[in-house]
Amino acid sequence: MWLWIVGIISFIVAVRTIYQRRSGVCPSKRLLDGKTAIVTGSSAGIGKETARDLARRGARVILACRNVAKAQRVADDIIGTTGNGQVYVKQLDTSDLSSVRRFAKDIIDTEKELHILVNNAGMAAPSDKKLTSDGLELTMATNHFGHFLLTNMLLGLLKKSAPSRVVNVSSDGHYFCRNLVTDDLNYEKRPYPGSLGSYGQTKLANVLFTVELAERMKDTGVTTNSLHPGCVDTEIFYKQGFKILGYMVGFLFKLMAKDEALGAQTSIHLAVSEEVENTSGEYFADCKISPRSDLAKDRGLAKKLWEVSETLVNLSQEDLNHGGK
Numbered sequence: 269m270w271l272w273i274v275g276i277i278s279f280i281v282a283v284r285t286i287y288q289r290r291s292g293v294c295p296s297k298r299l300l301d302g303k304t305a306i307v308t309g310s311s312a313g314i315g316k317e318t319a320r321d322l323a324r325r326g327a328r329v330i331l332a333c334r335n336v337a338k339a340q341r342v343a344d345d346i347i348g349t350t351g352n353g354q355v356y357v358k359q360l361d362t363s364d365l366s367s368v369r370r371f372a373k374d375i376i377d378t379e380k381e382l383h384i385l386v387n388n389a390g391m392a393a394p395s396d397k398k399l400t401s402d403g404l405e406l407t408m409a410t411n412h413f414g415h416f417l418l419t420n421m422l423l424g425l426l427k428k429s430a431p432s433r434v435v436n437v438s439s440d441g442h443y444f445c446r447n448l449v450t451d452d453l454n455y456e457k458r459p460y461p462g463s464l465g466s467y468g469q470t471k472l473a474n475v476l477f478t479v480e481l482a483e484r485m486k487d488t489g490v491t492t493n494s495l496h497p498g499c500v501d502t503e504i505f506y507k508q509g510f511k512i513l514g515y516m517v518g519f520l521f522k523l524m525a526k527d528e529a530l531g532a533q534t535s536i537h538l539a540v541s542e543e544v545e546n547t548s549g550e551y552f553a554d555c556k557i558s559p560r561s562d563l564a565k566d567r568g569l570a571k572k573l574w575e576v577s578e579t580l581v582n583l584s585q586e587d588l589n590h591g592g593k
Contacts, residue, residue, distance in 0.1 A: 269322060270281055292554030293530070294537035301329035304382050304429075305539065305557035306422075308332040308360060309389025314437070314497050316346075317532035318386055322539065323352040327384070332360035332371060335390075355403040356539070362389045362414025365402045372421035372587075378397045382422060384539045387415040393466035397455055405454045411470035416477055416574075417581045420588060423490070427445075430489025431545065434481065435538045436474045438494045438551070443561050444468025444568040448476075448569060449571065450576045475551055475560055476570040477577075482549030483567070495534045496558060 333339035359366040393407040445468035478494040537555040
């Protein structure tokens with residue numbers, strides 16, 4: 269029995285060591301003095317560590333989070349560990365379009381420039397279909413629609429501040445989606461596919477949004493890329509959707525996966541590295557361009573998703589005018 273226990277422990281240690289050693293680390297030493305960055309969902313996980321790194325480089329960092337009290341504790345911690353007092357908290361719930369509009373208008377009214385937008389907020393999908401007050405499927409609203417609306421409303425400010433970057437946190441979970449039905453993103457005509465299917469749809473949407481945004485932002489000085497952070501030990505598994513399975517996966521991740529700081533490296537790389545300053549529309553993992561699914565390469569599908577998203581979030585000329593687009 270003891271040999272089994274020693275063997276299991278040795279296996280876990282070996283997997284964790286090999287995985288972490290092979291993980292990409294952002295090599296850039298670039299400083300961000302005078303730059304402004306927004307990181308959504310930065311009260312925990314890789315968003316928190318992304319914000320910490322940007323603050324350490326001297327950026328003015330806005331933590332855009334649903335839970336303001338929790339985010340303020342994180343902001344205070346970041347200020348304490350980096351010595352950068354320019355770390356602020358603003359309320360944003362990406363599942364609520366009215367919250368997105370309030371946040372975006374506030375940023376436009378109060379910030380003269382915006383150089384980095386990290387669309388990091390996200391959730392695991394629930395086992396059963398849930399709708400938001402806007403009538404959107406909850407996971408898609410949180411992971412895609414909210415960021416789609418936010419980015420569009422801030423494009424004017426991003427273009428005015430160019431060179432600037434939009435970083436979209438996706439994952440290899442986009443491979444779970446084998447067929448994106450753009451005329452039924454809220455599962456009104458077909459059965460809800462459960463946690464993995466719903467989550468996979470949102471992560472594919474993140475990649476396709478990046479593809480189309482890159483096309484629309486050509487020659488503007490705004491670049492955009494999406495990424496897979498890797499297997500990271502965060503609280504996402506314990507929050508929603510996976511129930512017992514979530515705790516089991518979360519426990520395994522705690523034993524063998526990247527920690528939050530290592531999981532944030534590709535987000536940081538895309539936000540700051542000189543290596544990618546002219547790269548746009550790509551998908552990264554471990555700080556380098558990575559393969560993506562065939563659906564994620566479909567330019568026609570990306571364009572269609574954009575058009576449907578415009579309709580479902582009621583993107584108006586007023587929304588766009590707020591940012592001076």
